[in-house]
Amino acid sequence: MITPVLLCGGAGTRLWPLSRKSYPKQFSHLFGKTTLFQAAAERLSGEGYASPVVLTHSDFRFIVTEQMTEIGIDPSTIIVEPDGRNTAPAILAAALWLEGTDPDALMLVAPSDHVVPDPAAFRNAVAAGSEAAHAGQLVTFGITPTHAETGYGYLELNDEAADFSTVPLKRFIEKPDTSKAAEMLAKGNYLWNAGIFLFSVKTIVEAFQAHASELITPVRKSIDKAQPDLGFLHLNPDAWQGVEDISIDYAVMERAENLSVVPFSSGWSDLGDWDAVLRESKQDSRGVATSGSVTAIDCDNTLLRSEEGMLEVVGIGLNNILTVAMPDAVLVADxxxxxxxxxxxxxxxxxxxxxxxxxxxxxxxxxxxxxLVIGERFQVKRIVVHPEASLSLQSHHHRSEHWIVVEGTAKVTIDEEVKLVAENQSVYIPLGAVHRMENPGKLPMVLIEVQTGSYLGEDDIIRYEDEYARGQGAKG
Incomplete structure (x- = not known):
């Protein structure tokens, strides 16, 4: 059984405004009904695969569980990093966690924000690399280039190699300029570095001991002192502070000699920018890709996206233009x-x-x-509560609230009173009242909240009970 290790962090800058630090691209629906994260989890599941280990940040842990539940995959462990420290510490943490179960097991490390149009072909590539990984090789996956890309690192082979073979890796090459990328494309023995790896737990731990031993002690301490909570494994923050911010390529791969590559040419993208999204999108005969409420008139080689149906976007006579409209921001770029x-x-x-x-x-x-609307002493929100979910029992120092239920039924607690508030009914929460909102139904509950007061910040919360174990002042 191969254990997938899904890396699920990121700063969310390259696909702004759809992707942001608070909600990076892997959780977005860029293509189809599943998110990139869900597609990655599905791609690495089924026969031959164990339940995945997910590494993520505290801010994303509930998004991870929600999206995993939606696709019916139960992760074996969700490891929560106190802060992002790049890929090397994250991979080492997963390896040390798995070491206690089976040091000879294979772990397949993959970012959760890539697009692989042919999952079956990718699983065949993984199978092709398994024998070398069992034999002690650090196996990476190289993508056959389709154009002279300057946004990827490259892998150099001694000679050209066929798909689903396992060949030695000569060296890693940093992101090239345009002329160097074109030269490597023409030679044919260079592959894009996909940042996907397959190795045994024992092999990668030994590689860290040989090439990045300074990471072993603080990462092991963060694992040994980790705190389980609500199904998450929170790495110890004090130990984690001593961990260097470094990628797996720099820490291990560029120093190791037991490296092999499996070439893969069945389609792949890390969606590193909006131009990559355009290439991966369905286009019309003029190279125009649209999504949402958009209209393209006499446009060529252009991406037009209107997210969440809030804005109608019209492009006229555009050529080589990227336009992405969100409710609060619009990007227009060559x-x-x-x-x-x-x-x-x-x-x-x-x-x-x-x-x-x-x-x-x-x-x-x-x-x-x-x-929806923010004024000097008031704010209007739309709130959606998942079925059978509830907010914390809380009160506020500086604001009162009006709740109007527009879909479903709310179970509302105000001090000692508990009552049901049906659709088209409302309730008033006085300043200082201890209150809670719950959705007792089987469908999402939607309400409009009107806040009034001298301070409307999300940190104006005194929390008394919370099933999500968040501290005082935590949002929501």
């Missing part, structure tokens, strides 16, 4: 400048724009809410 979207995020951060990292829609363990 496709040749797709990699510069990160610069836009930096510019927004510099001016302290909320849109740089967060959405108007805010996800919580119990559902989500979005701000």
């Amino acid at each position: 496709s040749s400048r797709a990699q510069d979207v990160k610069k836009a995020v930096d510019a927004l951060k510099a001016k302290q724009a909320k849109q740089a990292e967060t959405f108007s829609k805010d996800h919580r363990p119990w559902g989500w809410f979005e701000s």
Whole structure:
């Protein structure tokens, strides 16, 4: 059995404004009904695969469980990192966790935000690399290039190799400039570095001991002192502070000699920018890809997306343009400048724009809410509560609230009173009252909340009971 290890972090900058720090791209529905994260979990499941181990950040842990539940996959462990420390510490943490169960087991490390159109072909590639991995090789997967890409690192082979073979890796190559990328494409013995790895637990731990031994002690301490909570394994934050921020390539792979590659040419993308999304999208005869409420008139080689159906986007006479509209932000860029979207995020951060990292829609363990109108002393929200979910028992120092149920039925606690509030009914929560909102039904419950008061921040919460074990002042 191969244990998938899904890496589920990220800063969410390259596909802004759809992807942001508070909700990176792997959780988004870029293509079809499943998210990238769900597609990755499904791709690495079934016969021959054990339940996955997921590594993520505390902010995403409930999103992970929600999306896994939706596709019917139960992870064996969700390891929660106190802070992102790049791929090497995350992979080592997973290996040390699995070491106690079966040090000879194979672990397949994969980012959760890639697109692989042919999952069956990818599983065949994994099977092809399994023998080498059992024999002590560090196996990586190289993608046959389709164009001179400058956004990927490359893998150099001694000679060209066929799909589903396992061949020695000569060396890693950093992201090239345009001319070097074109030269490597023409030679034919270079592959894109997909950042996907297959090895036994024992082999990768030995590789860290040989090439990055300074990581072993703090990561092992973070595992040994980890705290289980609500099905999550929280790494010890004090030990984790001593862990270096470094990628697996720099820490181990570029130093190791027992490296093998499985070539793969059946389609892959890490969706590193919006131009990559355009390439992976279904296009019309003029190279135009659309999503949502959009209209394209005399456009060529253009991406037009309107997310969440909030805006009607119309493009007229556009050529090589990327347009992505969210309810609170719109990106318009020349496709040749797709990699510069990160610069836009930096510019927004510099001016302290909320849109740089967060959405108007805010996800919580119990559902989500979005701000519809914000005034100096009032705020209007739409709140959606999952079936049989509840918010914490709480009170506020600075605001009162009006709740109007528009879909479903709410079970509402106000001090000592508990009552049901049906659709088209409302309830008032006085300032200081101890209250809770629950959805007792089998369908999502939707209400409109009107807050009034001198301070409307999400940290104005005194929490008395919370099934999600969040602390005082935690949001939601």
